[in-house]
Amino acid sequence: MFEHLDPRSSTPLYAQIANRCRVAIAAGELHPGAALPSVRHLAAQLRVNPATVVQAYRDLEADGFVEMRQGAGTFVREVAPEGRARERARQASALVRQLLADAGRLGVSLPELQAAIAEEIGVGTS
Amino acid sequence: MFRVMLYSQWKWCRLIVVLGSVAGFALPLVSVQGAARADSSPLQAGELLQAVQSWGTLYPVLAAALGLLVAIATWAPDHRGRHVHALSLPVPRWRYVLLRFSAGAVLLAAPILALSAGAVLATWSATIPAGLQGYPVALAIRFALAVLLAYAVFFAVSAGTARTAGIILAVIGSVILVQVVASVANVDFDLLGKLQVAVLNWPGPLAIFTGRWMLIDV
Amino acid sequence: MSNAIEIHQLHYRAGRTFEIKDLDLSVPAGAIYGFLGPNGSGKTTTIRLALGLLRPLAGRITVLGDTIPENAPHVLARVGFVPEQPHLDPVLTVRETLRFQAAFYPAWDWPWAERLLRQFELQEQQPFGRLSKGQKGKLMMLLALAQRPELLVLDEPTDGLDPVVRRDVLSALLDYVSQRRATVFISSHLVHELERFCDWIGVMDNGRLITAVPMERFKNGVKRLRISDAPPTPDSPPFVLLAREPANGTTETWLVRDWEPQMTRYFESIGAVVNDVIDLDLEEGFVELLRTFRSPRS
Numbered sequence: 255m256f257e258h259l260d261p262r263s264s265t266p267l268y269a270q271i272a273n274r275c276r277v278a279i280a281a282g283e284l285h286p287g288a289a290l291p292s293v294r295h296l297a298a299q300l301r302v303n304p305a306t307v308v309q310a311y312r313d314l315e316a317d318g319f320v321e322m323r324q325g326a327g328t329f330v331r332e333v334a335p336e337g338r339a340r341e342r343a344r345q346a347s348a349l350v351r352q353l354l355a356d357a358g359r360l361g362v363s364l365p366e367l368q369a370a371i372a373e374e375i376g377v378g379t380s
Numbered sequence: 381m382f383r384v385m386l387y388s389q390w391k392w393c394r395l396i397v398v399l400g401s402v403a404g405f406a407l408p409l410v411s412v413q414g415a416a417r418a419d420s421s422p423l424q425a426g427e428l429l430q431a432v433q434s435w436g437t438l439y440p441v442l443a444a445a446l447g448l449l450v451a452i453a454t455w456a457p458d459h460r461g462r463h464v465h466a467l468s469l470p471v472p473r474w475r476y477v478l479l480r481f482s483a484g485a486v487l488l489a490a491p492i493l494a495l496s497a498g499a500v501l502a503t504w505s506a507t508i509p510a511g512l513q514g515y516p517v518a519l520a521i522r523f524a525l526a527v528l529l530a531y532a533v534f535f536a537v538s539a540g541t542a543r544t545a546g547i548i549l550a551v552i553g554s555v556i557l558v559q560v561v562a563s564v565a566n567v568d569f570d571l572l573g574k575l576q577v578a579v580l581n582w583p584g585p586l587a588i589f590t591g592r593w594m595l596i597d598v
Numbered sequence: 599m600s601n602a603i604e605i606h607q608l609h610y611r612a613g614r615t616f617e618i619k620d621l622d623l624s625v626p627a628g629a630i631y632g633f634l635g636p637n638g639s640g641k642t643t644t645i646r647l648a649l650g651l652l653r654p655l656a657g658r659i660t661v662l663g664d665t666i667p668e669n670a671p672h673v674l675a676r677v678g679f680v681p682e683q684p685h686l687d688p689v690l691t692v693r694e695t696l697r698f699q700a701a702f703y704p705a706w707d708w709p710w711a712e713r714l715l716r717q718f719e720l721q722e723q724q725p726f727g728r729l730s731k732g733q734k735g736k737l738m739m740l741l742a743l744a745q746r747p748e749l750l751v752l753d754e755p756t757d758g759l760d761p762v763v764r765r766d767v768l769s770a771l772l773d774y775v776s777q778r779r780a781t782v783f784i785s786s787h788l789v790h791e792l793e794r795f796c797d798w799i800g801v802m803d804n805g806r807l808i809t810a811v812p813m814e815r816f817k818n819g820v821k822r823l824r825i826s827d828a829p830p831t832p833d834s835p836p837f838v839l840l841a842r843e844p845a846n847g848t849t850e851t852w853l854v855r856d857w858e859p860q861m862t863r864y865f866e867s868i869g870a871v872v873n874d875v876i877d878l879d880l881e882e883g884f885v886e887l888l889r890t891f892r893s894p895r896s
Contacts, residue, residue, distance in 0.1 A: 261793040262879035266814075294776035298769040303630055303795040304776040359874065384701040391689050457687055464685040467651045469702050470675035 255283075256300055267302055271310035279319050279330055280341035286332040290320060293328075381471070382479055389483040393453045397490050400446045404495035407438055408502040408519065443523055446491055447530025454484050455538035481535055488527055496520035601660075602627045602749050602781035603648055608657035610647055618643060618805040621657070625783050625798070630775065632796035632813070633785035634884055639802045641785040642682050645753050649679060662749055675703060678742030682753040684734045688727025692720050692737060696744075703745035711744035714770060732763035739767045743774050750774075752784040756791065764791065789881040793817075799880075801887060808891050813880075820883040823852040824873040825865065832868055836861050840890040849873065853886055 255278060259270055278284045290296075290311065297304040311328050314320045318337070322328045333341075357367050390397075458466050466476055499516030537545055601624045608621035618640050625631045635641045646652040648659055650670030659666040664673045686695055692715075700706040715722070718736040720729075729737065735755065742750060750771070756764040772795060775782060786792055792799070793813075800810040809816070820840075826849050832839075841853040862872045878886065 259794075261790070262877070264877045267794070294773060297776045297795075298773035301765065301768045301772055301794050303797055304772065305797065306795070381701045384698040387694070388687055388690055388698060391694075457689070461685050464651065464681055464683070465687070468649065468674060468679050468681070468685070470671045470673075471702065472671050 256296075259300060259302075268306045268309040268313065271296075271300075271302075271307065272313040275310070275314055276317070276319060276341055277345060279333060280338045280345070282338075284330045286330050288330045290328040290330065382482065385479045386483040386486060389454060389480070390487060392457065393450050393484070393487055396446070396449045396453060397487050400442070400449075400491035401494035403442055404491040404523070405498040407442060408495060408499040408516070411436070411438070411502075439519075439523060440526060442491075443526035444530045446488060446527050447532075448534045450484050450488055451531055451534035451538050454480055454535065459538075477539055480539075481532075484531060484535065485528060488531060492520065492524045492527060495523050600627060601625060602629075602662060603783060604658075604660040605644075605648060606658040606660075608644070608647060608659065609655045610643065610652065610657075611655060612643065616640070616643075616805065618647075621805075621807055623800060623807055623810065625781060627781050628779045629798050630782040630796050631784070631798040631800065632792035633783060633800050633802065634787065634789060634792065635785070635802035636787060636888065640805045641802055642753055644802070645751055645783075645785060649674065649677065649751060676705075676748045678745055678747035678750045680738045680742050680750075680752045680755045682757070684726070684738065686726050686734075686738070686741075689725060691723050691725050692729070693722040695726055695737070696741070699741050699745070705746040707744055707746050710746075711740065714740045714744065717770070718766060732759050735759045735763060736767060739770060743770060746778070748780055750780055750782045750784070752782065754786055755784065756786065756788065768795075789884050790879070793880040801884065803888055803891060809887065816883060817877075817880055819856050820878050820886060821854055821857040822876040822878060823854060823857075824876070825850050825852050826871040826873055828852075828865075828870040829868055832870075836864055840886065853890070855887075 255274055256271065259267060261267060263270065265273075275284070275290065284290075291299070293304050293307045293311070296302075296307045300307075311320060311322055315322050315328075319331060319333060320328050321331055353367070357364075362370075467473075469476065471479075496516065496519075499519045503516050537548055603623065603625040605621055605623040608618055608623075610618045616638075621644065623644070633641055633644075643652065647654050648661060648666065650667035650673070653667060661673045662676055666673060687698070690698060696711055696715075700708065700711070718733075718740060720733055720737055720740070724733075726734070726737070735758075739752075739755060742752070752771075755771075756767055759767065768791070771782070774780060784792065784796070797813050798810070799813050799816045801808050811819075824845065826847075828850055835854075837857050838855040839852060840855055843851045843853075845851050857875075859875075862875075865872045
């Protein structure tokens with residue numbers, strides 16, 4: 255789940271970690287009540303600062319995805335389907351934003367991009 | 381702390397200590413046998429003295445060798461590692477040095493005890509004139525003092541920086557070189573002899589190395 | 599105690615060419631401080647001075663609240679040190695080395711040492727001298743961690759180790775840091791490695807500390823800008839211009855420090871266009887910083 259953590263990306267590491275968890279929860283991979291890896295375990299496994307993991311978990315808690323229980327760990331909360339849908343929409347927007355930014359940098363125009371998207375979707379569903 | 385120091389020092393010195401103990405045990409036996417055999421009649425007094433002379437020199441040599449080798453073995457790993465390990469340990473430098481010295485001294489007890497045992501066995505087995513029965517104890521004590529003195533001197537030299545040890549060795553080397561050159565050039569200049577008289581015979585701790593070791597005299 | 603290590607106006611000289619002068623360095627307690635610098639910049643010497651292995655010519659050094667070198671033994675009991683070169687007795691086996699070290703550190707944790715021994719897959723009966731480089735590196739980290747120190751001072755602990763061993767060593771380190779709020783001072787010239795977990799960065803070059811800032815400020819602050827139609831002499835920019843190179847046509851590449859996103863307005867005011875703001879990863883930022891520090895501004 256946590257492969258491809260990129261310290262060089264402009265997204266801070268804690269945000270990348272939190273994002274992975276969000277995606278997993280939204281997609282239903284992590285069920286409500288499931289325990290996230292302990293701060294100690296994850297910091298050692300990913301070789302990141304434990305403060306980074308703590309910040310990621312706090313972010314998730316602020317968004318209502320998990321709850322941090324003193325002494326017990328961090329557990330996934332029951333997220334309503336609307337919450338999950340909202341998260342998926344957020345992820346989709348982020349993807350599109352990235353795509354548009356990359357296209358702009360490469361000099362690909364919007365019509366060209368839309369044509370490519372249509373073709374790829376067509377290929378995918380055929 | 382002392383226990384682990386002793387253990388590591390044992391690992392470095394064990395060959396020296398074992399060989400030294402064997403030599404220390406054998407030396408009195410062999411030398412007294414040599415002297416005793418020559419003592420059968422007055423006609424062989426000269427032989428007795430000669431035997432005593434030749435065997436007697438081995439004691440101080442063994443004592444000096446043991447002291448030197450154990451001292452070197454104690455400090456060689458430290459010098460090789462540029463003192464990083466010793467300096468990174470949470471003990472003051474003086475305490476570390478004291479622990480090392482004590483460990484080496486404890487290890488040197490083995491050859492000393494071996495020599496005492498050998499001396500006791502030698503006097504018990506050979507026919508020696510009465511009055512020399514106290515000889516093994518005297519010999520052992522003298523040997524012990526000589527070993528510890530040699531150890532202390534060489535320990536002090538080795539514990540210094542590599543530069544100090546190098547300087548001392550360079551001085552010794554140059555003295556020998558001067559002597560060699562002098563004898564080659566046929567110049568009558570007995571530097572080593574004079575030094576030997578000055579250092580070893582002068583009444584002081586180093587005099588323990590000279591004089592009669594075997595106490596068997598006519 | 600707010601700073602685990604405090605170095606003030608350190609002065610040291612070795613030989614005729616190498617000198618550390620006016621060095622001021624502070625490592626906050628609980629931080630993971632990355633100490634970067636090219637080979638020969640003085641990282642190892644600074645570490646040795648900080649732990650009392652060398653004597654400075656001048657300056658004040660305080661580690662964990664005690665002065666160095668007067669109280670060095672008392673401090674060293676609470677510091678886990680991994681030096682640049684393997685420094686342990688080559689004759690002792692792994693198990694014997696553990697026993698030796700354990701005798702000197704009152705806080706030694708045997709159960710944890712045993713667990714790390716198994717985790718690192720070290721052969722107990724192998725003499726230290728016959729271990730591979732990776733195994734030596736793992737053992738030295740094990741010894742530093744098992745004494746449960748308040749401060750870890752690591753001099754290029756992963757240098758020359760293969761990637762698998764590097765991961766093992768760093769995982770064990772971060773595992774420990776998560777358990778207790780220890781301070782870590784780790785020097786390396788493997789920048790990408792430190793990037794993942796350091797929250798402070800100090801950069802040393804040629805005996806001088808050229809920058810010491812929180813990691814975020816270092817990473818975010820240095821940017822590469824693609825600018826078009828910039829005037830030859832821009833007046834007082836809000837950022838620090840480190841370098842300026844022509845790219846193609848009217849486009850230039852600007853290397854800047856202390857950048858903030860709203861500074862694009864500055865370019866509008868001088869009639870230029872910001873085509874792109876490129877992040878530099880830590881390694882590039884480090885290289886550029888050294889480059890601009892060593893040569894005069896273009």
